[in-house]
Amino acid sequence: MNLEHARDIHPDIDVPLVQEAIHPERPLWTPRQLHRLTSEVAAELATPLLDMVRFTAEQRWWxxxxxxxxxxxxLLSWAPGQGTEPHDHGGAAGAFTVSIGQLSEEYLHVGGPVRTTEGQVGDTVAxxxxxxxxxSNxxxxxxxxxxxxxxxxxxxxEYRTLTDFAGV
Structure with a gap:
């Protein structure tokens, strides 16, 4: 197996759409490409994701x-009241798409103010x-x-507060 093009796909979604969408030959993704990927996964795989997701009051599931x-x-689940601590992604770019319900996000860019947004089903942030x-939910x-x-x-x-983030 060529490790450069290696891929691991959850067996419940190992279908041609996912095999093609994850571009195993791509070494690094841009926020725009990640936006497209999470949007496509959330929209095109809505039924399999709904079958997979689990909700527990004790802790978030993923x-x-x-x-x-x-x-x-x-794939992450959020029971009412669950959320994350303030955090960054260790220098990685990212994206997320709301596939069920709604999520609140507080965020900041280096040197900017803390902002808040509410995401509904289909909304994507990159x-x-x-x-x-x-x-948080x-x-x-x-x-x-x-x-x-x-x-x-x-x-x-993780950070004590978002304003403790100084960038990478």
Whole structure:
């Protein structure tokens, strides 16, 4: 097997659409490319993702959907009231698309103010490495989202507050 083009796809979504969409030959993805990927995964695989997702009140749930040398794709669930700590993605670019419910995001770019946005089903956010954020489900209904990061396998860095983020 050629490791340069290696890919790992969750068996529940290992279909031609995903095999082609993750471009195993691409070494690094731009925020625009990640935006397109999470939008496509959330829209085209809505039924399989709905069958896969799990909601638990105790903690957020997640599963990796795909991994190549250039990108990783995740499905995350958010029960009402669940969220993340303020964090960045360790120098990776990223994107997420809301596939069920709605998510609130507080974010900032290096040197900028903290901003807030509300994402509904189908909304996608893409970002570069100069951004930190905090996601949460403030609604009374469950939410789920598809996420992608490039380069893959970078550890997140958590912060006490978003304003502690100084960039990479």
């Amino acid at each position: 599963t990796r959907l795909a991994l190549t040398m250039g990108v990783e794709v995740w 970002f570069g490495p100069d951004r930190a954020h905090q996601l 403030r609604s009374a209904r469950p939410a789920a989202s598809a996420h992608a990061y490039s380069p893959p396998l970078r550890p997140v860095r």
